[in-house]
Amino acid sequence: MRAAASLSVNQVEKRYLSRRQGEVLALKNCSLTIPANKLTVMVGPSGCGKTTLLNIVAGFDTLTSGEVLLGDSLIAAPNVTLAPGPDRMVVFQHGGLFPWMTVLDNVCYGPVIQGQMTRGNAEAEARRMLSLVGLLDIEGRYPGEMSSGMRRRVEIIRALIGRPKILLMDEPFRALDALTKSVVQDFLLRLYDTLPQTIFFITHDLIEALFLGDTVAVMTTRPGRVKKIINVNLPRPRFTRILDSAAFLKLKAEVTDAVHEEAVKAFEMGEKEAAK
Numbered sequence: 001m002r003a004a005a006s007l008s009v010n011q012v013e014k015r016y017l018s019r020r021q022g023e024v025l026a027l028k029n030c031s032l033t034i035p036a037n038k039l040t041v042m043v044g045p046s047g048c049g050k051t052t053l054l055n056i057v058a059g060f061d062t063l064t065s066g067e068v069l070l071g072d073s074l075i076a077a078p079n080v081t082l083a084p085g086p087d088r089m090v091v092f093q094h095g096g097l098f099p100w101m102t103v104l105d106n107v108c109y110g111p112v113i114q115g116q117m118t119r120g121n122a123e124a125e126a127r128r129m130l131s132l133v134g135l136l137d138i139e140g141r142y143p144g145e146m147s148s149g150m151r152r153r154v155e156i157i158r159a160l161i162g163r164p165k166i167l168l169m170d171e172p173f174r175a176l177d178a179l180t181k182s183v184v185q186d187f188l189l190r191l192y193d194t195l196p197q198t199i200f201f202i203t204h205d206l207i208e209a210l211f212l213g214d215t216v217a218v219m220t221t222r223p224g225r226v227k228k229i230i231n232v233n234l235p236r237p238r239f240t241r242i243l244d245s246a247a248f249l250k251l252k253a254e255v256t257d258a259v260h261e262e263a264v265k266a267f268e269m270g271e272k273e274a275a276k
Contacts, residue, residue, distance in 0.1 A: 095155055108161075
């Protein structure tokens with residue numbers, strides 16, 4: 001099993017060509033450090049480059065300049081070939097369970113096909129992880145037989161079974177209703193407390209960011225860079241009652257002010273681009 005690793009994003013710049021806008025500078029001088037076994041959440045206005053940065057870290061997209069290191073390994077730089085791999089697992093917004101496979105088969109598929117585990121070892125580890133979070137009784141179900149919230153939980157277990165160096169989460173709970181989102185957030189926190197893991201989590205939900213994160217990174221409007229790092233000094237384990245605490249409300253005001261300022265800039269920039 002791999003040990004979780006720190007992530008270092010150093011002076012990353014990303015340019016790409018848009019049919020409508022020509023050359024777009026998506027990221028500029030973007031730097032961020034995520035310590036090993038910490039949960040960092042990134043927020044910012046739409047179009048600020050959050051998902052672009054996550055895709056660079058995941059190995060799905062190139063960068064123009066700068067570098068990204070996972071632990072001591074250089075994983076992204078102008079001369080580095082794109083190489084997604086099991087050291088960086090991604091949980092996407094719209095999910096990705098195979099509908100023709102049971103929960104157990106879905107969870108076991110990755111480590112078996114990648115040669116990390118035998119089928120027997122994968123099944124044993126899958127059952128261990130499912131039992132830790134009270135999901136062992138669903139191992140024979142198919143995705144179509146489960147609620148959206150349960151599918152999200154299985155996807156997270158599937159991403160973690162091979163103990164990647166970092167877990168990347170791109171607005172994974174955005175499509176869920178408020179009640180289901182609360183349940184799945186609590187699930188992620190319980191799993192994080194049980195199995196510490198380096199997590200890079202993107203969201204538009206500021207309350208979610210503060211409830212989950214050890215730190216919240218606020219991005220500027222495009223070209224995106226890290227404007228502010230907010231340390232979330234709230235005790236763990238966390239429960240929903242903390243949302244009404246004075247400490248939480250103070251943090252919420254701080255992050256809201258920082259994001260609102262950038263959202264206004266993003267709106268004004270969008271108005272100008274639409275007028276061209």
